[in-house]
Amino acid sequence: MIDFSAPADVVAPQLLGATIHIHGVGVRLTEVEAYLGSEDEAAHTYRGQTPRNAAMFGPPGRLYVYLSYGIHRAGNLVCAPVGTGQGCLLRAGEVTSGVSLAQERRGEVPFHRLAQGPGNLGRALGLNLSDNGAQPEITESPEEVEWVRGPRIGITKNTDAPLRFWIPGHATVSGRRHRPPA
Template sequence: MIDFSATADLVAPQLLGCTLTHAGVTVRLTEVEAYLGSDDPAAHTYRGRTERNAAMFGPPGRMYVYLSYGIHKAGNIVCAPEGMGQGCLLRAGEVVDGLEIAYRRRGDVPFERLAQGPGNLGQALDLQLPDNGSPVTGPDFVLTPREKTPDWVTGPRVGISKNMDAPLRFWIPGEKTVSARRGRPKQRKPKA
């Protein structure tokens, strides 16, 4: 079981290989990014609590859903002790159930791109702003722990302009669903 009260950089690799189900689609997570609150200039919570980012301040184990670039709905899972403003951005995954629904939402795209990138993953799962603050343990979201810990790597985050070299992007190597690769990854061994 994942302890969402741990910091985002510790929770992020534990999410890899887990499945998240919402609105008829299940995605196996293959790529996530950690955001460390007031210690991370790239975090939405770096400058403190606002109406928009309030869900990120807890409690942990809930969704933070926001509008990205005015068009895409992206999702994070809130972590760390309440009040710290940390979370893991859901960057990419493989659709493992609800394939027809995901294609209706995403259109005629290659299979590996159905949930590749935070906006596409959000569209495949039909994330909506009212989902903000929903627990990932049900009833609307179901996060299922993985059976086996996959190998994973870490490297720089994607699509940000602050603290971009921090190795806080985590992904399963060799997965076609993983988004743009940038920087040299550091190999990490999974914990038993």
């Protein structure tokens, strides 16, 4: 059972293989990154609570949805006790239900790229800013999933922290798929 009240780096590998269902689309998570609040310079919550990141300080298991680069809606699942500001960024996954809807949202891309990368995953799921703080439906993986961890990607602070978790060799995993794990 996924224990969202645990720290994000404990929750992250538990999310791999789980399926998140939002707005008619299900995505089996294949890659996530943990962000550890005030202990983590790369976290949106490093400097404390703001109106923008308030959902990250709320109940565990809820969504934190934000606008990335002014165009992409990315999502995190809040972790750790209320007030902690930790979460797991949803980086990549495999669309398992609502495929035609995900394709409509994403356009003409290969199947394995429908939810590859945080912005693309958010678009496939139809995330919008009004989903911030919502409780998504999550179906846990029926089997144990092999995973590896290594440095996060696409950030400029705390880059060496081994807080990126992924299913090795899975086609949906975003960049640096073959980088040796930490």
